[in-house]
Amino acid sequence: MNQTPLRILVVDDEPSLVDAVATSLRYEGFEVTEATTGRAALVAAQELDPALVVLDVMLPDLDGFEIAKRLRADGITTPILFLTARDTLEDKAEGFAAGADDYLTKPFSLAELVMRVRAILRRAGNADNASTVLRFADLELDVDAHELRRAGAVIELTATEFSVLKYFMTNPGRVLSKAQILENVWHYDFDGDSNICETYISYLRKKLNEHGAPLIHTVRLVGYVLREQT
Amino acid sequence: MNQTPLRILVVDDEPSLVDAVATSLRYEGFEVTEATTGRAALVAAQELDPALVVLDVMLPDLDGFEIAKRLRADGITTPILFLTARDTLEDKAEGFAAGADDYLTKPFSLAELVMRVRAILRRAGNADNASTVLRFADLELDVDAHELRRAGAVIELTATEFSVLKYFMTNPGRVLSKAQILENVWHYDFDGDSNICETYISYLRKKLNEHGAPLIHTVRLVGYVLREQT
DNA sequence: GCAGCGCCTCAGGTCACGCTCAGCTGGCCC
DNA sequence: GGGCCAGCTGAGCGTGACCTGAGGCGCTGC
Numbered sequence: 001m002n003q004t005p006l007r008i009l010v011v012d013d014e015p016s017l018v019d020a021v022a023t024s025l026r027y028e029g030f031e032v033t034e035a036t037t038g039r040a041a042l043v044a045a046q047e048l049d050p051a052l053v054v055l056d057v058m059l060p061d062l063d064g065f066e067i068a069k070r071l072r073a074d075g076i077t078t079p080i081l082f083l084t085a086r087d088t089l090e091d092k093a094e095g096f097a098a099g100a101d102d103y104l105t106k107p108f109s110l111a112e113l114v115m116r117v118r119a120i121l122r123r124a125g126n127a128d129n130a131s132t133v134l135r136f137a138d139l140e141l142d143v144d145a146h147e148l149r150r151a152g153a154v155i156e157l158t159a160t161e162f163s164v165l166k167y168f169m170t171n172p173g174r175v176l177s178k179a180q181i182l183e184n185v186w187h188y189d190f191d192g193d194s195n196i197c198e199t200y201i202s203y204l205r206k207k208l209n210e211h212g213a214p215l216i217h218t219v220r221l222v223g224y225v226l227r228e229q230t
Numbered sequence: 231m232n233q234t235p236l237r238i239l240v241v242d243d244e245p246s247l248v249d250a251v252a253t254s255l256r257y258e259g260f261e262v263t264e265a266t267t268g269r270a271a272l273v274a275a276q277e278l279d280p281a282l283v284v285l286d287v288m289l290p291d292l293d294g295f296e297i298a299k300r301l302r303a304d305g306i307t308t309p310i311l312f313l314t315a316r317d318t319l320e321d322k323a324e325g326f327a328a329g330a331d332d333y334l335t336k337p338f339s340l341a342e343l344v345m346r347v348r349a350i351l352r353r354a355g356n357a358d359n360a361s362t363v364l365r366f367a368d369l370e371l372d373v374d375a376h377e378l379r380r381a382g383a384v385i386e387l388t389a390t391e392f393s394v395l396k397y398f399m400t401n402p403g404r405v406l407s408k409a410q411i412l413e414n415v416w417h418y419d420f421d422g423d424s425n426i427c428e429t430y431i432s433y434l435r436k437k438l439n440e441h442g443a444p445l446i447h448t449v450r451l452v453g454y455v456l457r458e459q460t
Numbered sequence: 461g462c463a464g465c466g467c468c469t470c471a472g473g474t475c476a477c478g479c480t481c482a483g484c485t486g487g488c489c490c
Numbered sequence: 491g492g493g494c495c496a497g498c499t500g501a502g503c504g505t506g507a508c509c510t511g512a513g514g515c516g517c518t519g520c
Contacts, residue, residue, distance in 0.1 A: 079353065089339055089341055089342060092342055092345060093341070093345060096345040096346070096348065096349050099352075100349060101349055101353055102332065102346075102349070103346075109319060111319055111323070112319065112322055115322060115323060115326040116326075116332075116333075118326065119326050119330060119331055119332070120353075122329075123309065123331055123350075123353055123354065124353065158465085158466055158467080159466080159467095160466080160467070160468095161466095173374075173375050174374045174375055175374065175375060175376040194468080194469080195468095195469080195470085195508080195509090196467085196468060196469080198507090198508060198509065198510090199467090199468075199469085199509090199510080200467095200468095201508095201509090202508095202509060202510060205509095206510095218507095218508070218509090219376050219389075220388070220389060220476065220477070220507070220508080221388075221389035221477080221478095221507075222376055222389055222392075225375065225376065227375070388476085388477060388478080389477080389478090390477080390478065390479095424479080424480080425479095425480085425481090425497080425498090426478085426479060426480085428496095428497060428498065428499085429478090429479075429480090429498090429499080430478095431497095431498090432497095432498060432499055432500095433499095435498095436499090448496090448497070448498090450487085450496070450497080451496075
């Protein structure tokens, strides 16, 4: 049903392995992009929007788990298949917690990799239609149109407000610490003593509460959470 | 957030294995149906419409692959996780060809099975965002949402209360000394003569006992323990 | 240059929370 | 029974986390 070939991003610091995997997948009819560093992988995943990422855990710069977490935090739900020599349970737990769809330990057979890739894509093809509209309660955040509606009414947001709310809506019902918010929205490494985060929470609340009950709640000493009622 | 529990069908001809798997999954909050024959599995899958099927390949009457094919032929797209001792490539190929979503070879760890089950469900869209929920008796402590429920009712906790209860719930049925609690929650090196620990135990008891029988018990001169009954 | 807008800082006010304290209870031993 | 000690808990206090209105600064469009 899908005419254009599906793009797969393969990331590993070992060029020969990347080549072997890429060749196998190309032979199966996929379009493959290769990357050998974590940063390159992050950029490629964001810009090319591949249908699947085959991701080695051990990379020179950024940990594979870290890459997965960042992608998920940015609302990118592309399936991820981890590839690693570490096969302890803790490693697998960390991988799945980071949002993995499958986890394959080296050494593995290329045939099995291909089968698992197909299985994931088959499932992904049925399920997600990559709607760019995030929904929570009576909120609708259209990421592409950069537009927010609550109960049908359009609410104007500035760029920063939008970014903060998007982070909340990709993590509904979950308490987000100020440090997490600062990192995700402002890319602060360390949390200074700025209250910028509180300020934008305040802005958002003011706008959201005009059209309904409060949705962003403070969890004192912990962070904030998007949730209905309490 | 957490609607009705997701139903999982577990099929294996070895009752002890089915029990072990079912217990693990129930502990994680799933509703589990067990089957020990292929025909029973087919009927259960069609009638109960589970969110996922954990399926052994070797069954007395019907082959697991055969079951998968029949389900797919009937238009049932329920995700399937195969469980088998056969780990040759041909077996895996047959499994994936039959429509498997994952393939786990015995012996496997129950923890890994649970992780893979969660990964599949998350992808299928049924996921409860893999929120880490600690359970004990009728208590549910959602660490991500920073929320406590007892018998369904939400109980508000402050940050410190939450931290103390979390320590108890990660060590259920174990007596924890005041020194341990102080160290874990307050990061005190030495136990001073503060009664802060008792104070928070008191707070917790008051809140928990509003919704059920006492769960935190004093063990004189030793510490406290989270347990049902006496 | 000016107006408008958005991002961010600052500072004052409030109040929830963490913690202390002190009086009370209940079990245990003499 | 009386005294002692461990633990329980209600009251209260100080702190600092959080909220928000005001304003400065820089950018953009006219």
